[in-house]
Amino acid sequence: MSEKVKYFPGKEIRPEALDDGELLVTHYNADLKYSWASGVAVGRFLSELKNGRLIARKCNKCERILIPPRIFCENCFRNTDEWVYVKDTGTINTYSVAHVGTDAHRLSEPLFVAVVNIDGASELMGFLHLLGEIEEKEIKIGMKVQAVWKPENDRVGSILDIKYFKPIKN
Numbered sequence: 001m002s003e004k005v006k007y008f009p010g011k012e013i014r015p016e017a018l019d020d021g022e023l024l025v026t027h028y029n030a031d032l033k034y035s036w037a038s039g040v041a042v043g044r045f046l047s048e049l050k051n052g053r054l055i056a057r058k059c060n061k062c063e064r065i066l067i068p069p070r071i072f073c074e075n076c077f078r079n080t081d082e083w084v085y086v087k088d089t090g091t092i093n094t095y096s097v098a099h100v101g102t103d104a105h106r107l108s109e110p111l112f113v114a115v116v117n118i119d120g121a122s123e124l125m126g127f128l129h130l131l132g133e134i135e136e137k138e139i140k141i142g143m144k145v146q147a148v149w150k151p152e153n154d155r156v157g158s159i160l161d162i163k164y165f166k167p168i169k170n
């Protein structure tokens with residue numbers, strides 16, 4: 001029999017606990033220097049995001065359209081063949097409701113994180129993103145969604161150039 005969780009054991013770290021000396025803190029400056037090359041396929045994908053478009057790669061042997069794009073088809077063991085623009089709409093494949101932020105603090109409003117299968121790409125091709133303009137109880141697997149883009153001047157070539165996916169109301 002499942003029982004609804006009423007509280008979480010442990011103690012949330014509040015900023016005041018740090019200021020009051022309730023928790024011990026040490027400071028150091030990490031001197032980390034690194035760079036990351038996005039590669040041909042993801043590099044093009046990111047620059048197309050800046051243009052407000054989603055681009056995929058097609059393998060002409062298995063005829064799959066891959067997004068995020070890959071320069072190599074792992075099924076056929078060969079290079080993919082061409083660039084294909086796909087839609088900025090899709091279907092919720094799966095989702096999760098996050099009550100804890102990436103920095104481990106409790107969120108006042110939960111985030112909805114979903115894998116969105118992108119229209120125009122092959123079955124089960126898509127990526128993880130946020131859902132917005134939706135209530136938790138409205139989210140359904142299989143629901144149609146559409147990207148909400150940042151204004152053109154605010155885009156930087158990041159997956160976050162899409163603010164979130166919102167439901168397509170019929």
Ligand SMILES: [Zn+2]
Nearest residue numbers: 059062073076
């Ligand atoms: Zn292939």
